[in-house]
Amino acid sequence: MTEQPMTEQNHPGRVLRDLSHGGIVEPTEVRTAVTRELAEVSTPFDYLFETIRDDPAAHLPDDDPAAIVAALDTLGRLMVESQPPPQDPFQSGDGNSTIPAVYTYLGQFVDHDITANTDRPNEIGHVTDADLHPALPADVIKNLRNLRVPALDLDSVYGDGPTFPGGPQTEAASLYDGITLKLGRIALMSKPGTPPIQGARIPLQADLERDVPRGVGDNPLQAGIGDARNDENLIVAQLHVAFLRFHNRTVDWVRRHEPQHTDEKTIFERARQLVRWHYQWIVINDYLATIALPGVVDQVLTEGNTFYDKRAGEVYMPLEFSVASFRFGHTMVRGAYDFNRNFGRQGHVLPSAPFDQIFRFTGKGGFGGQADTLPFNWVIEWDRLVEKDPRFPDHFSRKIDTRLAFALGEMANEIPNPAPGPDITAILEQLAVRNLRRGYQLSIPTGQAVAEVLNLVPLTQEELRQGNSDELNTHLANSGFLDRTPLWYYVLKEAEVQSNGNSLGELGSRIVVETLVGQVRHDPGSFLGRSPSWVPEDGVLLPDGRPILTIKDFLRFAGVLPTRP
Structure with a gap:
């Protein structure tokens, strides 16, 4: 017996072609990222912990915002490694976690699928504001709107779907070729008049490895995908490609295995x-089980949510999640990756793929000035990011802790053109720095206050100092952050202290798991909302009949990872 599909979406999808991180633009430009009025396509933000939302003691002080902002800026800079990685980026060290690197970017993909609008100038302000200060929580709830539906419904991939004969023209129509999602070809050579691209040909899916077509709107380098943020670095961009290919192969699977779906709309x-x-x-069952403490996912699935639920009948995005807890993935980013046989171990071109190059060879970076689409030698080899092989510690993410890779302190891709003044550029x-400023501006409660609500023993001052440099510990003491710790920093330090950086700690796990499970549970079209007994064995299967249980299996079905015994 097969589950019947929904005949219509229970919430609107939208295409965010012009949305990116950072960017100094007017707040009204966010509204033009969609073709309908903001109120029609947005969903609410709210605070997860209402009992402390308006309690001044539960927040960083607001009596001298300039001093707090300066202290946050210093804290942010002290969290970043002070020098670039060694010449051998793959040397073993204590900075590697036990989490394969793919989960860093699966987390980023999830974030883009459920949240948009906190990273851009908006109705509350921007992190570069000269007079940055905490907004009243009531004003944040009233004025800040989420441009995504928090439901893990892949509107970042599908938008509002294709246009069917006799039906209305959809906003996402240009993303489709019939009921399949468009894919384009990688660049096999450089533009005329430029030096040829060096490197050995990679015998992978050479004609299906880029989220194109290009030429959308006025930007010839703009990817034809449902969320422009998924074209900001090569790893999340090619993960998006895997979702496009997974859909197209699923269309073929439905046609072969479920003949009761006869017309194109029903098949889609x-x-x-x-x-x-x-x-x-x-x-x-894979991502959350990997990044959260053991047992938390099972507890929330079996016992239900304790803190996250609908508000006024609506599913909302908790600010403590989107602005603080779920940003743990930033510390998992590596400064260099074993990307493929051209840019990786014994690479034909470089011994690794440096972080700046991963940003450079995207639509946002103009593909390094060499091609309109991805050069063939930058096709990712996913086995280098998904395998749990202890011989290659660099195939894992960095630990979830309070130390960020050097590259995240020099993110030139976030600087608009023309460049703003040096003060804004430095932010x-x-x-x-941006994460900490945003948390203060949006009145996110402290880690200690949240721990109390969760009935957890807060981290001690000694635990907050553990493993830090003397300079950082002096700053934590002088700034008062040992008593009132910014929630994002607290979540990272908790993971470092309680799990050695190999998973979130108690507080971080609870917020992240409750939020994501709760949002799926409250979506009537999800498998939890519509068919809670559904398991992957009831879905599409790998060619050998195995179910799709992990992101590795997902990539295999999509055809971007070789199928092995």
Whole structure:
């Protein structure tokens, strides 16, 4: 027996072609990122912990915002490694976790699928504001709107779907070729008049490895995908390609195995349902089980949510999640990757793929000035990011801790053109500084206050000092952050202290798991909302009949990872 698809979406999808991180633009430009009015396509933000939302003691002080902002800026800079990685980026060290690197970017993909609008100038302000200060929580709830539906429904991939004969023209129509999602070809040579691209040909899916077509709107380098943020670095961009290919292969699977779906619209809806359900299942049972403390996912699935629920009948995005806890993935980013046989171990071109190059060879970076689409020698080899082989510690993410890779302190890709003044540039290029400023501006409670609500023993001052440099510990003491710790920093330090950086700690696990499981549970179209007994064995299967249980299996079905015994 097969589950029947939804006949219509229970919430609107949208295409965010012009949305990116950072960017100094007017708040009204965010509204033009979609073709309908903001109120029609947005969903609410709110605070997860209402009992402390308006309690001044539960927040960083607001009596001298300039001093607090300066202290946060210093803290953010001290969190970043002070020098680039060694010449051998693959040397073993204590900075590697036990989490394969793919989960860093699966987390980024999830974030883009459920949240948009906190990283851009908006109705509350921007992290570069000269008079940055905490907004009243009531004003944040009233004025800040999420441009995504927090439901893990892949509207970042599907938008509002294809246009069917006799139906209305959809916003996402240009993303489709019939009921399949468009894919383009990689660049096999450089533009005329430029030096040839060096490197050995990679015998992978050479004609299906780029999220194109290009030439959308006025930007010839703009990717034809449902969320422009998924074209900001090569790893998340090619993960998006895997989702496009997974959908297209699922369409073929439905045609072969479920002949009761006869017309194109029904086939599409069934394929989309299956892709969404596999994705939701993997996020809950693979991703969350990997990054959270053991047992937390099972507890929330069996006992229900304790803190996260609908507000006024609506599913909302908790600010403590989106602005603080779920940003743990930033510390997992490596400064260099064993990317493929051209840019990796014994590489034909470089011994690794440096972080700046991963950003450079995207639509945002103009593909390094060499091609309109991805050069063939930058096709990712996913086995280098998914395998748990202890011989290659660099195939794992960095630990979840309070130390960020050097590259995240010099993010030139976040600087708009023309460049703003040096003060704004200094903020935009420092990821940790932006995170801490945003948390203060949006009145996110402290780690200690959240721990109390969760009935957890807060980290001690000694634990907050553990493993830090003398300079950092002096700053934590002088700034008062040992008593009132910014939630993002607290979540990272908790993971470092309680799990050696190999998973989130108690507080971080609870917020992240409750939020994501709760959002799937409250979506009537999800597998938890529509068919809680559904398991991957009831969905599409690998060629050998095995179910899709992990992101590795997902990549195999998509055809971007070789199928092995």
